[in-house]
Amino acid sequence: MDKYEEYGYAVGCQAVETEEYNYKRQAPATNCVPDDSPECVSGTWYSLPGACPHKTLYHKTDECEEQYPSAKCDHPDGSLTCTYNVRYAGQVELDELEGIPDYEKWWVDEDGPTGNIEYEKITDDGNGTAWWNERHNEERCNSRMAQVIALFGKRYPDLPDNLPDPPCL
Structure with a gap:
């Protein structure tokens, strides 16, 4: 916890390993x-x-949450415990896209486990859905992202379907 006390609750960001997935930004990162x-x-x-960021979900106590509060606040000011704000902007269910x-x-x-699995990394396939298959295929990754954006646009036609990525410095 020394790092949190010294540096505060900074928002973290990390580039996705390009060897793992082939998702691309719509615009290159800045800096x-x-x-x-x-x-x-x-x-x-x-x-x-x-x-209580140092504890897993089911191990957080009221005492820990009081001692180490969230960094979410109404007006972020960069102080140790006030670094971000979020607003609900809609959601889409991947289940719908996966079928x-x-x-x-x-x-x-009713007969027990179906054997379905959304995705298996070793085989690069799902069972019962093929939506996640071929994680290294740029065309498939682009298609999945386009489907998510299209469904979001359908659900929330008054909201922008494309916003710039926040900077990751």
Whole structure:
């Protein structure tokens, strides 16, 4: 916890390993050196520190959450415990894109486990859905992203379907 006390609850970001997946940014990252590196066009994972960040979800106590509060606040000011704000901007369900109408029944039906699996990294395939197959195929990755953006646009036609990536410095 010394790092949190010294530096505060900074929002984290990390380029997605390009060897793992072939998702690309719509626009290259800013402040990326060298600018032709794979990380300049790869996707980004973000981490928003919540309360009691050093404990796993089911091991957080009220005492810990009080001692180490979330960095989410109404007006971020860069102080140790006020570094970000989020607003609900809609969501889409991947189950719909995967063709899974009832997730629980997709896993287990009246006869027991179905054998379905969304994706298996070793085989690069799913069973019961092929939506995630071929994680290294740039065309398939682009198609998945386009489907997500299209479904979001359908659900929330008054919201922008494309925003710039927050900087990851």
